[in-house]
Amino acid sequence: MNHQDFNGLPAHVWPRNAARDASGVVSIAGLALPDLAAEFGTPLMIIDEDDFRSRCRDMAEAYGAPRRVHYASKAFLTSTIARWVNEEGLSLDVASFNELTIALRAGFPAERITVxxxxxxxxxxxxxxxHQVGHVVLDNSGELDLLNEVARELGKTQRVMVRVKPGVEAHTNELIATAHEDQKFGFSLADGAAFAAVQAAVEAENLELVGLHVHIGSQIFDMPGFQLASQRVLGLYERIHTELxxxxxxxxxxxxxxxxxTADQRALDVKTLAHGMLREVEDLAKELDIPVPEVFVEPGRAIAGPTTVTLYTVGAVKTIKISETATRRYIAVDGGMSDNIRPALYEAEYDGRVVNRLCDGEYVDSRVVGAHCESGDILVNEAEYPDDITPGDLFATPATGAYCYAMSSNYNMFTKPAVVSVKDGKATLMLRRETVDDLLRLEV
Amino acid sequence: MNHQDFNGLPAHVWPRNAARDASGVVSIAGLALPDLAAEFGTPLMIIDEDDFRSRCRDMAEAYGAPRRVHYASKAFLTSTIARWVNEEGLSLDVASFNELTIALRAGFPAERITVxxxxxxxxxxxxxxxHQVGHVVLDNSGELDLLNEVARELGKTQRVMVRVKPGVEAHTNELIATAHEDQKFGFSLADGAAFAAVQAAVEAENLELVGLHVHIGSQIFDMPGFQLASQRVLGLYERIHTELxxxxxxxxxxxxxxxxxTADQRALDVKTLAHGMLREVEDLAKELDIPVPEVFVEPGRAIAGPTTVTLYTVGAVKTIKISETATRRYIAVDGGMSDNIRPALYEAEYDGRVVNRLCDGEYVDSRVVGAHCESGDILVNEAEYPDDITPGDLFATPATGAYCYAMSSNYNMFTKPAVVSVKDGKATLMLRRETVDDLLRLEV
Known part of the structure; x- marks a missing residue:
C-alpha cells in the first residue's frame, strides 16, 4: 500500500458517482461530503441514487426482464427505496409482515411482491x-395448509413457490455441497420433504404452484454453488414432470x-454471472427434456450495498503499544456498532478513507473503532493508514448500503443516523436523524 | 434432563418472583404470563420490579453503601429504570451523551452519575x-486536555478518574493476564501511559483526580481476574503516593x-465476591502502606439481567433430518435476533420454557429460532426439549434483562417489543410496543 492507495477511491468499492478533487475533497454525485456533514451532521449515510438505479438496470438487463429481478428489501427498505425499485420495474422480496405492509403503503404493486x-x-x-401478492414462498407444511385454508376463506387462489433446501451452502469462497440440512428454511430435497410439499401444493385447491425457490448463501463470489443447486433443483423439476x-x-x-x-475483494460481474446461471438452467432443462423455467433472482446487497457510504467524524486518536515491538493507532469515530453491526456480528471487513483532504502521513498499523462502551465495537479491524488522520477529519466507509441501517440499533442510546440520497448535485433527506425525544417516545 | 427439568424454573436463572402453578401456568409477581401475552401481545419483555430492586439492595449491602454501586445503564436504561436505581440510592454509569441526557431528564442526581x-x-x-456529574472517567490524553479546557471555560472543577488498562482480561472462565493491551479503552499501566495521565490530571487546574478505574471484562465467574487487576492498580496507587x-x-x-x-451456569454469590474484593483491596493497601481507597463497582447485567424474561408465541415447528441417524426439531417463535442479538453476536447461550402449560412429550434435540430472514437467527441453539411444544404455545427465555432490549434492532422491519414491569400482582407498561408508523416516522 502507498499514499496513493489511501487517497484513491477503488471504483469497485465506492459508489459509481464518487470522486476526489485536486484539493482532496470527496464528493458523490457532485456533492462534497464535508458540505453534507456540515448540513446534516455525522454519522451520516449517503446513498447514490443513480448508482442504485443503474444496478437495478444492470441486473434487469442481465436477466432479460426487470420483473425477474427481485430486490431483497431486508437489505435496506424505505418508502423511497420501494419507489425506486418499482420505477425500475423490478420485483420486491419481503421477509416479514411489516416489510410487506411498508412496501404496499409505498405503492409497490402487490403482483410484483414475493413473500x-x-x-x-x-x-x-x-x-x-x-392483496394477491405475486408469490408466497412456502417454508413448511403447516404454512402450506394454513395458506390454503386462508385462501379458501377469502375465496381466492394464491400463487406459491416451494422453498427447497438443496443441501448446498455457498458462503464466500467456501462451498459445502453435501450437508447444511441443519438450518431453519425450506423443505429438504434429500429426505423427500420437498417433493411431498410440491405434491401437497399441487393438490391444494386454493394454491397455484408456479415454481421452486432455492437460496444457497450470501457473499458468493463464484459459480459452482449456483450450478450445483440448479442441478439438484432441476432434478426435482424433472421428477415433478414425470411423476405428477x-x-x-x-x-x-x-x-x-x-x-x-475492500479493494482486494472482487465481485462477480453481473452479466457473466447471469449468463452462466441462465445457460446452466437452459442446458440442464434440455438435458432432462423438460421446459426451461423462467429464472428469478433476489439481489439485495448486490444492488444496495455499493451505493452507500457512512460518513463519520474522527474523535479520539491514540497509539497503543500492542507488543514489545509493535504499536497500533486507534482512531475513534462518532458512530460504530449501532450503525454497523456487521464487523462484530460476522467479522465483516470494511475499509475507509479520509474524505475532507489528502493524507500524507507515514503508513502505520491502524484500527478504526466506534464510540460504544464495548471493546468489540470495531469498524475497520486492521489497516495500514497514514498517521496524520486527526480529530475533526471526516472518515467514510464505503459499501454500507446493505444490512447496516437495516440492522441498526440504539445501543448506548445512540440515535439512528440520517440518510440522504444524492443525485445530480442535489441532496434529499431520506430518513431524518433520530433524536433523544424519539428514543423516549415509547415510554409510557 | 427429565420432564421435571423442562417444567421447572431454575431459581438462579428465572426472576425471583417467578412461579409455576399446578396447572402449569407460569406467573411473575402474581401475573400469569398467558394473561400478559393476551393483554400486551408477544414478543413481550416482562421485568420483575422487586427482583430488580432487591438486586440493587443486595449489591448495596455487599459493598457497604448504595452509592458505591454504579448501575451500568448500557445494560438497559429507561426513565423508570433510572428512577428505580435512584430510589435505591445507587449511582449510575452512563457511557454516552444520550445516556447522560436521558438519566438527567429522568431526574437522576448528577452527583451520583459517572461518565x-x-x-x-x-x-x-x-x-x-x-451538570457537575460525580465523575468523568478519562479515557485518553486528548480528552484530559479538552475536559480541563471546558471546565476552565465554565469556571468549574470537574471530579475525574483515570481509566487504567491493567493488562488483565477475564472473560467467562478464561483469564488473560499478561496481554490485552490491544483494545480501545484507557491508559496502559505497562507502558507508563497511566502514570503520565495521573500526573497530568493532578496538575490540571480544573480537574480533581479522585481515583483510578479498571474494567477487566464481562461474564466473569471467579475472583483471580479481580485480584490480579487490584494488585496491579494498587501498585500504581503506591507509585502515585510515593512519587506524587x-x-x-x-x-x-x-x-x-x-x-x-442457563441452569448449568452458576453466578458468583454477590456477598462472597464483594467480601473477597474488599478484603483484597484492604490487604493490599495495608501491605503497600497506603490508605485504603473506597471501592466502587459497576454491575449492569448482574442487576438487570436475571430480572426479565422475553415471552414469545410459538409458530412454525418442523423436524429436520440433520444426518443419517439424527433429527432436530426446529421451533420458530415470533421474535428473534431483532430483540435478542446476543446468541448471534456472542454465541451466548439461552434456555427457555413453555409457560402456558406443562409439557410431557419425549425429549428430543431441539433448536429455537426466530422469524427473521437469516439462518443465524437462533435463540436457543441446542437443547433437549419435549416434542409436544406446538404452535400457539407461549415460550419464555429468562435472563434477558441486560443487552437485549438495549441492543435491539428493527431488522426485517420488526418492531421493538413492549416492556412491562410487574410487581405485587400489578402490571405496568414501561415501553409500549413499536408500530409500523413508528418505523416510518423518520421518513421525510
Whole structure:
C-alpha cells in the first residue's frame, strides 16, 4: 500500500458517482461530503441514487426482464427505496409482515411482491392473499395448509413457490455441497420433504404452484454453488414432470451475490454471472427434456450495498503499544456498532478513507473503532493508514448500503443516523436523524 | 434432563418472583404470563420490579453503601429504570451523551452519575461539567486536555478518574493476564501511559483526580481476574503516593460480574465476591502502606439481567433430518435476533420454557429460532426439549434483562417489543410496543 492507495477511491468499492478533487475533497454525485456533514451532521449515510438505479438496470438487463429481478428489501427498505425499485420495474422480496405492509403503503404493486419467511402468521398470510401478492414462498407444511385454508376463506387462489433446501451452502469462497440440512428454511430435497410439499401444493385447491425457490448463501463470489443447486433443483423439476405430470414455469435461484467491501475483494460481474446461471438452467432443462423455467433472482446487497457510504467524524486518536515491538493507532469515530453491526456480528471487513483532504502521513498499523462502551465495537479491524488522520477529519466507509441501517440499533442510546440520497448535485433527506425525544417516545 | 427439568424454573436463572402453578401456568409477581401475552401481545419483555430492586439492595449491602454501586445503564436504561436505581440510592454509569441526557431528564442526581466513553465530544464534556456529574472517567490524553479546557471555560472543577488498562482480561472462565493491551479503552499501566495521565490530571487546574478505574471484562465467574487487576492498580496507587505525594481516595473496579443464563451456569454469590474484593483491596493497601481507597463497582447485567424474561408465541415447528441417524426439531417463535442479538453476536447461550402449560412429550434435540430472514437467527441453539411444544404455545427465555432490549434492532422491519414491569400482582407498561408508523416516522 502507498499514499496513493489511501487517497484513491477503488471504483469497485465506492459508489459509481464518487470522486476526489485536486484539493482532496470527496464528493458523490457532485456533492462534497464535508458540505453534507456540515448540513446534516455525522454519522451520516449517503446513498447514490443513480448508482442504485443503474444496478437495478444492470441486473434487469442481465436477466432479460426487470420483473425477474427481485430486490431483497431486508437489505435496506424505505418508502423511497420501494419507489425506486418499482420505477425500475423490478420485483420486491419481503421477509416479514411489516416489510410487506411498508412496501404496499409505498405503492409497490402487490403482483410484483414475493413473500418469504420461516414463520408467517395467519394475519400475515391473510394480508398476502387479500392483496394477491405475486408469490408466497412456502417454508413448511403447516404454512402450506394454513395458506390454503386462508385462501379458501377469502375465496381466492394464491400463487406459491416451494422453498427447497438443496443441501448446498455457498458462503464466500467456501462451498459445502453435501450437508447444511441443519438450518431453519425450506423443505429438504434429500429426505423427500420437498417433493411431498410440491405434491401437497399441487393438490391444494386454493394454491397455484408456479415454481421452486432455492437460496444457497450470501457473499458468493463464484459459480459452482449456483450450478450445483440448479442441478439438484432441476432434478426435482424433472421428477415433478414425470411423476405428477406438472411443469413448473418458474425457478427462483435466490440471492447471495457477493460484493467488494475492500479493494482486494472482487465481485462477480453481473452479466457473466447471469449468463452462466441462465445457460446452466437452459442446458440442464434440455438435458432432462423438460421446459426451461423462467429464472428469478433476489439481489439485495448486490444492488444496495455499493451505493452507500457512512460518513463519520474522527474523535479520539491514540497509539497503543500492542507488543514489545509493535504499536497500533486507534482512531475513534462518532458512530460504530449501532450503525454497523456487521464487523462484530460476522467479522465483516470494511475499509475507509479520509474524505475532507489528502493524507500524507507515514503508513502505520491502524484500527478504526466506534464510540460504544464495548471493546468489540470495531469498524475497520486492521489497516495500514497514514498517521496524520486527526480529530475533526471526516472518515467514510464505503459499501454500507446493505444490512447496516437495516440492522441498526440504539445501543448506548445512540440515535439512528440520517440518510440522504444524492443525485445530480442535489441532496434529499431520506430518513431524518433520530433524536433523544424519539428514543423516549415509547415510554409510557 | 427429565420432564421435571423442562417444567421447572431454575431459581438462579428465572426472576425471583417467578412461579409455576399446578396447572402449569407460569406467573411473575402474581401475573400469569398467558394473561400478559393476551393483554400486551408477544414478543413481550416482562421485568420483575422487586427482583430488580432487591438486586440493587443486595449489591448495596455487599459493598457497604448504595452509592458505591454504579448501575451500568448500557445494560438497559429507561426513565423508570433510572428512577428505580435512584430510589435505591445507587449511582449510575452512563457511557454516552444520550445516556447522560436521558438519566438527567429522568431526574437522576448528577452527583451520583459517572461518565464513561472512549470518544467523548466537547459538547458531551461540557454537559458533564455544567451538570457537575460525580465523575468523568478519562479515557485518553486528548480528552484530559479538552475536559480541563471546558471546565476552565465554565469556571468549574470537574471530579475525574483515570481509566487504567491493567493488562488483565477475564472473560467467562478464561483469564488473560499478561496481554490485552490491544483494545480501545484507557491508559496502559505497562507502558507508563497511566502514570503520565495521573500526573497530568493532578496538575490540571480544573480537574480533581479522585481515583483510578479498571474494567477487566464481562461474564466473569471467579475472583483471580479481580485480584490480579487490584494488585496491579494498587501498585500504581503506591507509585502515585510515593512519587506524587497524592493519595487517591477512590477505586472503581468496574463491572463484569457473570450471571447464569442457563441452569448449568452458576453466578458468583454477590456477598462472597464483594467480601473477597474488599478484603483484597484492604490487604493490599495495608501491605503497600497506603490508605485504603473506597471501592466502587459497576454491575449492569448482574442487576438487570436475571430480572426479565422475553415471552414469545410459538409458530412454525418442523423436524429436520440433520444426518443419517439424527433429527432436530426446529421451533420458530415470533421474535428473534431483532430483540435478542446476543446468541448471534456472542454465541451466548439461552434456555427457555413453555409457560402456558406443562409439557410431557419425549425429549428430543431441539433448536429455537426466530422469524427473521437469516439462518443465524437462533435463540436457543441446542437443547433437549419435549416434542409436544406446538404452535400457539407461549415460550419464555429468562435472563434477558441486560443487552437485549438495549441492543435491539428493527431488522426485517420488526418492531421493538413492549416492556412491562410487574410487581405485587400489578402490571405496568414501561415501553409500549413499536408500530409500523413508528418505523416510518423518520421518513421525510
Amino acid at each position: 418469504h419467511g420461516n414463520n408467517k402468521s395467519r394475519e400475515f398470510l391473510r394480508s398476502c392473499v387479500t 405430470g406438472v411443469d413448473l414455469p418458474e425457478l427462483d435461484l435466490g440471492g447471495g451475490y457477493g460484493i467488494a467491501y | 464513561h466513553g472512549n470518544n467523548k465530544s466537547r459538547e458531551f464534556l461540557r454537559s458533564c461539567v455544567t 505525594g497524592v493519595d487517591l481516595p477512590e477505586l472503581d473496579l468496574g463491572g463484569g460480574y457473570g450471571i447464569a443464563y
